[in-house]
Amino acid sequence: MPEIMIKTERPFVEELFARYETLIGRDFPGYRNHVYRTITYAMYFLGNAEAHERLVETAFVYHDIGLWTDHELAYLEPSEAVAIADNQKFGLGLDPDLLRGAIHWHHKIFPYTGPNREIIEACRKADWIDASKGILRKGMSKAAIEAVEAAFPNLGFHDTLMRLAKDYGGSTLVGGIKVTLGIVKW
Template identity: 90%
Template sequence: MSNISIKLERPRVEELLARYKSQIGKDFPGYRNHVYRTITYAMYFLGNAEEHESLVETAFVYHDIGLWTDYELAYLEPSEAVAIADNQKFKLGLDSDLLRGAIHWHHKIFPYTGPHREIIEACRKADWIDASKGMLRKGMSRAAIRDVEAAFPNLGFHNTLMRLAKDYGGSTLAGGIKVTLGIVKW
């Protein structure tokens, strides 16, 4: 057992994700668990500071949503647009620039050093941990990653990404190239 704090229930996440359940369809359980894993990792890097929880939860609900709302492999900007619109529509009260930044930079290869660095960097590291299935640990222990993965199993999420790359890109290779060019930031 590691020292990572794992919340099995997050009402904000459930409420926000529920609005997109039918659009996400059969991919919903895998995406939901990906969202929970990344939130857990990011909150660990933020010392589980409650003042960051709403932003982190919301950013991760929306960070990949453009895959399903816009059927787009270059999904960062569509995901940002949905998040910003919902932030206004549902009066979530989050800083739009910070919410946009957490989504926009979550695939950045090198550390983020701009405005809101602490939160955006925590989100960036969290997504890299999960995207790599724990091969990239960003300073997190293997035990902590194992505990999070046990609490929120993959449920085929990474296979979903490969399938969507093929479906939207014409082939896994072409889709993979389009994804890489559209979402990876230096």
């Protein structure tokens, strides 16, 4: 595997985010850093291949966006819909099935083995690393995770998820159950 490559500037990510920063509001800094961390992890698993970078960046900008666009705890399908619509509307030129798959399967518990496995699996592992705050490392070194977390601090992202679970679900418990049923894939 290559060394972890930390890019603190991603102009394409910022271009995509520009349309949603106001909507995401106070949650934006934490979500932005979550996106940068997951992109960094996924690109590591893809050998930092530039050919995959635009797809990975797009998938992660949109992967949780349904939390804010649709106020849904079952946010995978709304997130996919926004990503696919923007891909077409703004002529991003990405394979819609691959973009949808990277978003749809990013919470899959077991390894993904379907079409586009390499990219979708890299995205899945990346999100699990970040969702678990590095407890699940998926083969990545603890030092690499610490370097990425130092470059892109959490800024309350995981607290935001708990708040949204409570706000949208009525309570943290009910929201947590709705999130689990709505987004976790086997």
